[in-house]
Amino acid sequence: MHVIVDIAIIPIGIGLSLSRYVAACEQVFTEADLEPTLHANGTNIEGEWDQVMAALKRCHEVLHSMGAPRVATNMRLGTRTDRTQTMEEKLEAVRSKST
């Protein structure tokens, strides 16, 4: 089952600057071949369900090991069975409707 995911991760208890932790997750996703696309409020990844979820778990583990006592993640997940659709195709669908 292919899944398209948007992940926003907030490490809690490590002060104000979160960027070092977000970058660490980016690296986890890259190493998992999920080709992360960073945006201003999260990171988009896509892939096989189990592969994506294993990377997400690893991300929480890495952030804890970096010293974050709490990690709060907000995710959007989308699966569909009517047809295959990549993130790029989702974007193109909206752009083609824009005036």
Next chain:
Amino acid sequence: MHVIVDIAIIPIGIGLSLSRYVAACEQVFTEADLEPTLHANGTNIEGEWDQVMAALKRCHEVLHSMGAPRVATNMRLGTRTDRTQTMEEKLEAVRSKST
């Protein structure tokens, strides 16, 4: 790794009434011993990471098998390593601060 999760699932392409699908996910979570707590905008579950994620995957699979061509999930996940904390303890912490 214990995880506390809030899940809101929206099946797409099956019309206006989503409650039958939400109820089906409740049953998946119950069968997985995650003791789901339904609220007006989602369902709270907690348990071991792998157990929770397996149930979430099963939930997407069940909704697709019920005829939903697309399933969009929004989740909040929290893990912590400083101490154990259940959902009930989270609630109690807020209530004890209320005036």
Next chain:
Amino acid sequence: MHVIVDIAIIPIGIGLSLSRYVAACEQVFTEADLEPTLHANGTNIEGEWDQVMAALKRCHEVLHSMGAPRVATNMRLGTRTDRTQTMEEKLEAVRSKST
């Protein structure tokens, strides 16, 4: 326009314990007559759009005034025009489908 909302607020940069801040938002929502219902991963409120959004803004302002330099909120909002529906009715719809 009636709106049903689920709000999860994370103050950032104030350490590990967030409950005092969550309780402060509860009070804002109560004072705004939004009858907040706390759950393990957020708070549900409902009311007229402008009333709800004014309370949310006040909540961010209060948390900043309490010393939180950053506030990250995750929300789910639902509006519908086909019929009126309260949070209690949403819950009842799911419960009636459960086996």
Next chain:
Amino acid sequence: MHVIVDIAIIPIGIGLSLSRYVAACEQVFTEADLEPTLHANGTNIEGEWDQVMAALKRCHEVLHSMGAPRVATNMRLGTRTDRTQTMEEKLEAVRSKST
């Protein structure tokens, strides 16, 4: 109060293709001078709180007027008082930490 927002809007009850509705919201945000940045799982905007929230309300209204009986939005909002920060600066902060 400056706010950075990520919005994912799901019209319910209009079938499988959501892109026409997402494009309509993009236009609302553009007309409100919020310079929306579309990504694969939502749209990022930033601006003054009241301006952003007025556009969000307008977006729900437009989608209902286009025939969507239900509209479910998931949002992430961030405010900060320690310093000003644009979406571009958030992105740059993460990129500078990447190896």
